[in-house]
Every structure is written in structure tokens, then in C-alpha cells.
Amino acid sequence: MSKTYTFDEAYQNALEYFCGDELAAKVWAGKYALKDSQGNIYEASPEDMHHRIASEVARIEQKYPNPMSEEELFALFDHFKYIVPQGSPMTGIGNNHQVASLSNCFVIGLDGPADSYGAVFMIDEEQVQLMKRRGGVGHDLSHIRPCGSPVNNSALTSTGIVPFMERYSNSTREVAQDGRRGALMLTINIKHPDSEAFIDAKMVEGKVTGANVSVKITDEFMHAAVSGSMYEQQYPVDSALPSFRKEVNAKDLWKKIIHNAWKSAEPGVLFWDTILKESLPDCYDDLGFRTVATNPCGEIPLCPYDSCRLLAINLYSYVKNPFTPEAEFDFDLFKDHVMKAQRIMDDIIDLESEKIETIIKKIEEDPESDEIKLREYNLWKKIQRKTMLGRRTGVGITAEGDMLAAMGLRYGTDEATDFAVEVQKTLCLSAYRSSVNLAKERGAFEIFDYKREVENPFMHRIMQADPELYEDMKKHGRRNIACLTIAPTGSTSLMTQTTSGIEPVFMPVYKRRRKVNPNDKNVTVDFVDEVGDSFEEYIVFHHKFVTWMEAKGYDPAKKYTQEEIDELVSKSPYHKATSNDIDWLAKVRMQGKIQKWVDHSISVTINLPNNVTEDLVADLYVEAWRSGCKGCTVYRDGSRAGVLIGTKPKEKKESEKEELQKSPVETKQDPKPLSRPKELEADVVRFQNNKEKWVAFVGLKDGKPYEIFTGIADDDEGIMVPKSVSKGLIIKSYDEDGKKHYDFQFRNKRGFKTTIEGLDSKFNPEYWNYAKLISGVLRYGMPIDQVINLVQGMSLNDESINTWKNGVERALRKYLPNGQKASGQTCQNCGCESLVYQEGCLICTNCGASRCG
Missing domain, CATH: 3.20.70.20 (Anaerobic Ribonucleotide-triphosphate Reductase Large Chain)
Incomplete structure (x- = not known):
């Protein structure tokens, strides 16, 4: 039986492999280490994974002339330095513990x-x-x-x-x-x-x-x-x-x-x-x-029932003497590796065919009736046929942003774009040369006919750039119907420790959190989670930014002030080259120029600040169309959840890129939607509710209730909030998966900021659904007494929810002005409509009866 490892064992080994990079180690151990359906891990480190992949690809290579060896393949994969299979191929190649496809x-x-x-x-x-x-x-x-x-x-x-x-x-x-x-x-x-x-x-x-x-x-x-x-x-x-x-x-x-x-x-x-x-x-x-x-x-x-497997080439690794005046791109090594990458991709097609055979065999052996199994069986038969008919591959890139920075080029400039296009053109011609060579050795894809492709614009560019390659293609054919893409490398780029895909660096410097003992000396507690663990924020440098610092003689281990960090960034090639800083129009044009040498398409996002207009988005889309892009996606900051914490507040741009040509398509912006501020002042309201201790966090805007979180308090401290704390901030934030949540922040007795994360998850989940309703009407300005009437009128067939309803009512009464009439309510004692609010209680001015519960 194969040896298994605990997650902690795999994580610790990966931590050493990635030189202390906790995020990379967790990603590998959690997503890519070989495991079975029960979660048992069979690899001790990424080195084992690369040996597994190299061994399987080498096995396929032995079927064909001039095979690459396992050792040669391992050297290409090792430490994610050169060639990086993406996602499904990385987890599935050589994995006999799970029945899964290698197609992404x-x-x-x-x-x-x-x-x-x-x-x-x-x-x-x-x-x-x-x-x-x-x-x-x-x-x-x-x-x-x-x-x-x-x-x-x-x-x-x-x-x-x-x-x-x-x-x-x-x-x-x-x-x-x-x-x-x-x-x-x-x-x-x-x-x-x-x-x-x-x-x-x-x-x-x-x-x-x-x-x-x-x-x-x-x-x-x-x-x-x-x-x-x-x-x-x-x-x-x-x-x-x-x-x-x-x-x-x-x-x-x-x-x-x-x-x-x-x-x-x-x-x-x-x-x-x-x-x-x-x-x-x-x-x-x-x-x-x-x-x-x-x-x-x-x-x-x-096309229908076709699939693709993805692989990325780490562009940064081909820069010799990075971040120095002697920096240069090793085009000879790059061409050699691209040709091998295309060869590996073709081998993975054969491995996928084996996987599909395994899937089909499992379907046949399943105990269900043939009638139930037929559609799944036919599905995989169609996919296998289309996979082998066209032998489509997806050779891509990652680390574009780091490659340009290492060459001393600022992402988005004409010089950087020209160089990026030259690299992609080289990749394209090398991959197609490899596919032609494979056709000589292994045979062309089954339906290849160069006459069909004569009028294709992409083929015209290959013909003009390398006439000899085109003539060889006419003579021998091509192994693969299409070869190239640029995909988002996502979690894979965490393991290459580079920028992702074609994108620029997101941020060269950002914050993370580490767990600390609050009783230790010289510890600043910035966050307290739901179980009471304390965390301290710390600065993290982008990996290749550290390489730049070292090349320039700066000490990455030094504790820098915000001003020093700003100065460092301003001196680096990452200055004004982040996803939020670059010239958006230039990025669109860069995508269009690179697209000329990508036969499939490019996944790229244009990141925009929150305050941009709809006119700007229209301009960018029109320019993308005119530039020859195959697709375009924009992300305006705040329109969806973000995940990283900036080291300082963002500054608004002074203008919205004057160099953008006015689009012939006019767009009229709708009235600005109601937007919840990132931070709200908040009161902590404690009260008894049916003999239970309750706590409410009431967010305030302009001194009026704007949102509310309330429920049963965990203990005498009120969900880790000291009794002495009556005010703080409710902060809208996001977790690592981009999910929005709300945190409560206050200053403790030592003066340090302390944060309780996830108010929306602290109480009964059903409370949160109703809290969203109540918060919604508060945000749109419904008078407090009418909100209270709304809550009172809610007909809920659940005792705990009705108790919650009473709690919301009690918390909101605190904000009613003394003497305000309780419209629509009658005194339970005398029946008169003479109830007023006084210190959060209802007082009958006719008979003197009071009700505070």
C-alpha cells in the first residue's frame, strides 16, 4: 500500500520547498497534492508531484520516435520554473485514486x-x-x-x-x-x-x-x-x-x-x-x-463536445540577470522549451484518452440500468472522438508582468507592449513548428487539410512570419488543430510565485495576518476571530519585488514605514504598473496586439477604480473591438468582492484618462445606486430578551440607524466584546474567497484596535436573512417608528425568530426621540391611541401604562 501523509506533513514539506511561502504551501497541499476520494494524501512535496507527472509523460513519449526522458521532463517541471501543467492535468496525471478527466x-x-x-x-x-x-x-x-x-x-x-x-x-x-x-x-x-x-x-x-x-x-x-x-x-x-x-x-x-x-x-x-x-x-x-x-x-x-487541457510557460524564468542593466531574454532557451511544451501537451492528449477510457469503463461497470447510463456513456464517447480528431492543445504563459519588470520595462508602455508581442510571436511560431515536427513523427490530426486554412488571417500571419514553417506544414501537416491560449493562472501563479497570466502585478506590497499570543510583549492585536484567536497584520512583498529589492541592495527583512514603502515602490519597475494603475486603454491595445499571435483567446480583466464612468467602460469595449480583441471583461473596484488589503487608502485619479478618445457610443449614467460605506460608526446595545442576554450592533449613518446585527450573546462579554465597549466601527470586508462580510472593530483597554470578524455569521443564519431586510429599509430612509411597526407586523411561525424580532424592536427603540407618538398602536391597558416613546419604552399618556418589552 502506498504511503500516505497528513495535511500538516505535506504542508510542512511544501513550506520548505517554497522557502517559507505559507500561501503557496497551502495551495499545493490543499489542491494539487495527489489524493484519493477520501482525502488521503500520497505525496510528501511538490517534488513528488513533478516526478509523477514526468513519469507519466515519459511513458507516453516512449510510444513515439525521439522520446524525451523522465529526467529531462522533471527538469522542466521542477520548482514550477519553466513548464507548468494547469489544474486538471496537474492533479490528474498519474492519479489512479480518482476517476477524473485531465481537461480543464x-x-x-x-x-x-x-x-x-x-x-x-x-x-x-x-x-x-x-x-x-x-x-x-x-x-x-x-x-x-x-x-x-x-x-x-x-x-x-x-x-x-x-x-x-x-x-x-x-x-x-x-x-x-x-x-x-x-x-x-x-x-x-x-x-x-x-x-x-x-x-x-x-x-x-x-x-x-x-x-x-x-x-x-x-x-x-x-x-x-x-x-x-x-x-x-x-x-x-x-x-x-x-x-x-x-x-x-x-x-x-x-x-x-x-x-x-x-x-x-x-x-x-x-x-x-x-x-x-x-x-x-x-x-x-x-x-x-x-x-x-x-x-x-x-x-x-x-465546438460542441471538444475540450482542452492547459499548460503555462513561466516567462520570468527566461530573463537572465533580472532587474539589472544587463537583463536580457533568453530567446534560444525559450524557443526550445516552447517546442517541448507543445510536445508535452500532445502527450497529455493521449493521457486524456486513457482517462476517458477509465471513465467509460466505470460507467459500464456501474450497477445502474443501461437506460440511466446511456447519456453519460455517449457523452464521453463524443468527447473522446472530438479530442482525438483535432488534438487541440492550450499552451499559454504566466508571469508576463514580472517578465516585463525584470527586463526594466513598465507594463502598459509602448516599449513593454512591443516586447511582450515579440515574446508571444516567438512562442506562436515555436509551438507551430513543434506541431509540424510532431506531425512528421506521429502523424497530422486526422482531418488536416491546408487548403481549408488558406484564407484564414491567423494562418496568413504565420505564412508571412515564417514561410519555411508554412511550406513544411503544407507538406507534413500539423499535429494539432489549434495550439495556444492565455488563461488566468490563478492559484498556479501562487506556486510559480509570479504575476498571473498576462496580467500586471496586482499589488507589489500588501497586508496579511498572522496568529499571535495577545499576552506576549510587543504584540499588536489587529483582529480577533470568532473563537477568540488574536491576529496581527504584517506587510508582504510580492516575490519578484523582493528580488528587485535584493538586486538594488535593499533588505527585505527590514521593517519599513509606509513612507519608505511608497518610496521603494516609486523606484521600482512596478511603479504605476499595477492592475489599478496602468493605462487602461494601453492594456486593451496590448491585448489586441498579443491576440494576433494566439489562435484561441486571452483571458484578461481590465481593473478600474470605483469612480470611473460608464462612458469610460464603453470607450474601452469599443477600443477592444477595434483592436482585434476576441473578448473583454472589466472589473470596477467595489462592483464585486475583492480579496487583498491595500497598505494605504486608494487615491482617486485626477482625471479619467484624457487620452481616451471619446466613443461615438454615448452612455448615460443612471442615478448612483445606494452604496454602503466601507466603515460605519456603530453602537453596541445590550438588553434582556425573554431572560436571555442579547446584544445588537447598530451601524449609524448621519447619527441614524443604517443597519443592525443582533442575536443571543455568547457569554457575559457579549461575543468577545468587553462590557465597557459601547461604540466602534462596522467594517465591510471580504474573505480570501471574495465573500463579503461585516466586522466590528473597537479599541481595547491598551488602545489597540481589535476586530471581531463576521458579524453576519455570529448569530442564527435565519436572523441574518431578516436582518438584511430590516437593514435594507433602514438604508432607504424609512422612519424608525415605521421600521419598528414593520418588524412588529412580521408574521413568523418560529419562536426563536419571533424572539429575534422582539430584540430588533428593542434595539431600534433606543433611537426614537422622546415623546414621538407610536402611530398605529393602541394601549393594551386602556385601548387609547396615546402611546409615545420615552427612553426606548412605550408610555401611554392617557393612563400612564408603560411597556418596555
Whole structure:
């Protein structure tokens, strides 16, 4: 039996491997160490993992001429230095303990109109079957008939797109994948009559929370939006004889897309004509390779039942003498490794085929009836066929931001963009050279025909850049139908200890927390969690920022003041090069230029400060379209949850980038939505409620109640809050998963700030649902006495919730002015409507009766 390790053992070994990097060690031990379905860990460190992957890839290599050795492969993987398999390949290669796919992403769907319930439920089941094998899934909804269309069943008319969005979203949230939920991308063609409903679906809180959504934008629509013309929608969207037509104002619909993206970061946009025109697989669309949707992050447009496996090349590792005047990029080593990376990706396709065989065998052996198993069985047969037919790969990059900084280039400048494009062009030509060489040794993908690709713009660029490569491709073919992508490397970049994907550094300096003993000397307690553990905040430098510091003679171990940190950053190549600092327009143009040398797509996010206008978002989207980007996503600070803590408050930009050309598409910003301040002054209100000790935290804005958290106190201290504390702050914050929560902060007797995290999770979860309702009406300015009446009138068939209701009422009464009449209430003693509030109690001015409970 194989030796197993505890999480702590694996974590400690990984901690040493990553030179003390706690986050990298936890990510590896928690997500990527070899484990079985019961969570038993079979690898002691990342070194074991890299040996496992190298061994399996070497086994496949032995099937073909000129095989790479296990030792050579291990050297490429070791310490995540050069070649990094992503996600599913990293966890699944050589893992015989779990039956899972090696593919990171899939697209499913049906050719032609398929809007019956049978088709809808078929897609739903296939989506779940893929997600349970660890894959992310994308599918298009343009095949569903629009709302109000006649149907041949008892419903008479179609419900349209949105109910099915919710169905697919809910299915995604139900599927667990080793501690994470599945990932889903839903798309719709802008030509579909229900596209506006699709665009608005996620604007309702709690709706479609299990899916990313993107709109497939056509050139025709963009021209109409820019010129202010009318635009005809139809169903079916691709039909020459549609059954339904509808004219819309393109500019108004475009404004809605922009407004929603500004407000909530969705929908994303996919410039669909650019995707199809540039796609090599679509040269074979009549053979089953018609692109219909993308994976959940948008970097892999796919045809139905195709999949892709991802791998990243760590660009930083090819910079010799980083952060010095002698810095240079080792293009020779880079070309060699790219060719090997493409070879490894092709080997992983064979490994995936083996995995699919294992999945199919398991399905056959399952004790369920053949009728139940048939759809899953057919699904994987279709995926295996499409996988082997095109042999699609996804060679990408990571550490773009660190590579540019190490070369002394500032991300976003013309010089940096030109260099990044040269690197990507080199990668593209080397990967395609490798695919041609593989075709010589192993054979071309089954349906290769260079004549089909002659008019493809991407192939034209390869032809012009390397005529010899093109001639060899015509002669020998190509092993892979498409080869390249740029994906978000996410948690993988924590292990490469670099910036992620194509992105710039998020922050070169930020804060984290460590647990401390509050009784130790010279300890500052910044946070106290729900079990009473104390934490101290500390400064963390981005790994390659530390390398820059060392290259310039600065001591990373020194304790720096905020002013010293600011000065260090200003001297570094990361200055004005963070995701929030860079020139947004320049980033869009950089994406468009790099896209010319990526046959699939690029996952990239434009990070914007909170105060940008909708006009700016419109300008960026229009520029992305004009620059040749295949897709675009914006994230405005605060429109979704963030995860890192800045070392100082953000400064607003003095202007909104004057160099941005005014877009022909005008957008009118809606009235500013009600926004909860990050910090609110708060009172702590303690009281007896049915002989139980209760505590309420009441957030105040302009001295008036704005929100409330209340419930049974844990002990005499009132949920770790000393009795002497009556005031503090309620702070809106986010956990590491981006989930919003509310913390209470106060100063202890020693004068240190102490924080109790997660007020929204301290009490009965049902209390929180009702608290959101009450807080909502408070925020919109309902008079306190009317709020109290609302609470009193709530009919709740639950004794504990009714007790909570009484607690809220008692806490809010404190804020009523003395003598204010209690409208709509009568005295229980004399029956008169003469009740007034006095010190939080109800006093009858007629008979003198009082009620404080």
C-alpha cells in the first residue's frame, strides 16, 4: 500500500520547498497534492508531484520516435520554473485514486435549433456529468426559442431564456469538485430576441450565481451601436427564414450591456465575428468544429463536445540577470522549451484518452440500468472522438508582468507592449513548428487539410512570419488543430510565485495576518476571530519585488514605514504598473496586439477604480473591438468582492484618462445606486430578551440607524466584546474567497484596535436573512417608528425568530426621540391611541401604562 501523509506533513514539506511561502504551501497541499476520494494524501512535496507527472509523460513519449526522458521532463517541471501543467492535468496525471478527466474545460451543445425540453435537460445532465469529473463547462443558449414564442405543449408559449439560465446555474452550484464548485459559462448571440433579458438576468441579487455570462457581439451590431442604427434580432439566429423578427435600438441595448458591466462586471463581451474569422478549427466547421461557446474564463472558444487541457510557460524564468542593466531574454532557451511544451501537451492528449477510457469503463461497470447510463456513456464517447480528431492543445504563459519588470520595462508602455508581442510571436511560431515536427513523427490530426486554412488571417500571419514553417506544414501537416491560449493562472501563479497570466502585478506590497499570543510583549492585536484567536497584520512583498529589492541592495527583512514603502515602490519597475494603475486603454491595445499571435483567446480583466464612468467602460469595449480583441471583461473596484488589503487608502485619479478618445457610443449614467460605506460608526446595545442576554450592533449613518446585527450573546462579554465597549466601527470586508462580510472593530483597554470578524455569521443564519431586510429599509430612509411597526407586523411561525424580532424592536427603540407618538398602536391597558416613546419604552399618556418589552 502506498504511503500516505497528513495535511500538516505535506504542508510542512511544501513550506520548505517554497522557502517559507505559507500561501503557496497551502495551495499545493490543499489542491494539487495527489489524493484519493477520501482525502488521503500520497505525496510528501511538490517534488513528488513533478516526478509523477514526468513519469507519466515519459511513458507516453516512449510510444513515439525521439522520446524525451523522465529526467529531462522533471527538469522542466521542477520548482514550477519553466513548464507548468494547469489544474486538471496537474492533479490528474498519474492519479489512479480518482476517476477524473485531465481537461480543464469543455463546451457542449447541439447543432441547429434544439429548444425542446428534451434538449434543455440533455444539456443540463451533460453539464453536471462533466463537472463531476472536474471540468469547467460552457454552452450557448441561442438555440432556445424566445419568450412568448408558441410551443406545442400545454404551456402554449415559451418561457424564454432566463428560467433555463437559473436551471443551469443551480446545477453548477450543486456539483462539488474537491472543495470547489463547478465553473460554467453561459453565452447568447446578441441577435437573439431574448438577449436583453439574458443581459439583465444577473442584475437581480441571488439570480444565476453559479455561472459567468457573456454576450456574443457581432460586427453588424457594433456598427449599429456606434452609428445609432436599429438592429434586427431574429430566431433562429442563423436562419435565412427566421420564424420571429424584432427590431431594437442598438445603442440602447449597448448602453444596457455597458451599464451592467460597469455595475456588476457582467456580462462579458465576446466579439464573435473576430473569434470565428480568426479560428483555425472553424475552417473545419462542416466536420464538427464550428465554434459555439467558450470555457468559463473565455480563453478557449470551442465546438460542441471538444475540450482542452492547459499548460503555462513561466516567462520570468527566461530573463537572465533580472532587474539589472544587463537583463536580457533568453530567446534560444525559450524557443526550445516552447517546442517541448507543445510536445508535452500532445502527450497529455493521449493521457486524456486513457482517462476517458477509465471513465467509460466505470460507467459500464456501474450497477445502474443501461437506460440511466446511456447519456453519460455517449457523452464521453463524443468527447473522446472530438479530442482525438483535432488534438487541440492550450499552451499559454504566466508571469508576463514580472517578465516585463525584470527586463526594466513598465507594463502598459509602448516599449513593454512591443516586447511582450515579440515574446508571444516567438512562442506562436515555436509551438507551430513543434506541431509540424510532431506531425512528421506521429502523424497530422486526422482531418488536416491546408487548403481549408488558406484564407484564414491567423494562418496568413504565420505564412508571412515564417514561410519555411508554412511550406513544411503544407507538406507534413500539423499535429494539432489549434495550439495556444492565455488563461488566468490563478492559484498556479501562487506556486510559480509570479504575476498571473498576462496580467500586471496586482499589488507589489500588501497586508496579511498572522496568529499571535495577545499576552506576549510587543504584540499588536489587529483582529480577533470568532473563537477568540488574536491576529496581527504584517506587510508582504510580492516575490519578484523582493528580488528587485535584493538586486538594488535593499533588505527585505527590514521593517519599513509606509513612507519608505511608497518610496521603494516609486523606484521600482512596478511603479504605476499595477492592475489599478496602468493605462487602461494601453492594456486593451496590448491585448489586441498579443491576440494576433494566439489562435484561441486571452483571458484578461481590465481593473478600474470605483469612480470611473460608464462612458469610460464603453470607450474601452469599443477600443477592444477595434483592436482585434476576441473578448473583454472589466472589473470596477467595489462592483464585486475583492480579496487583498491595500497598505494605504486608494487615491482617486485626477482625471479619467484624457487620452481616451471619446466613443461615438454615448452612455448615460443612471442615478448612483445606494452604496454602503466601507466603515460605519456603530453602537453596541445590550438588553434582556425573554431572560436571555442579547446584544445588537447598530451601524449609524448621519447619527441614524443604517443597519443592525443582533442575536443571543455568547457569554457575559457579549461575543468577545468587553462590557465597557459601547461604540466602534462596522467594517465591510471580504474573505480570501471574495465573500463579503461585516466586522466590528473597537479599541481595547491598551488602545489597540481589535476586530471581531463576521458579524453576519455570529448569530442564527435565519436572523441574518431578516436582518438584511430590516437593514435594507433602514438604508432607504424609512422612519424608525415605521421600521419598528414593520418588524412588529412580521408574521413568523418560529419562536426563536419571533424572539429575534422582539430584540430588533428593542434595539431600534433606543433611537426614537422622546415623546414621538407610536402611530398605529393602541394601549393594551386602556385601548387609547396615546402611546409615545420615552427612553426606548412605550408610555401611554392617557393612563400612564408603560411597556418596555
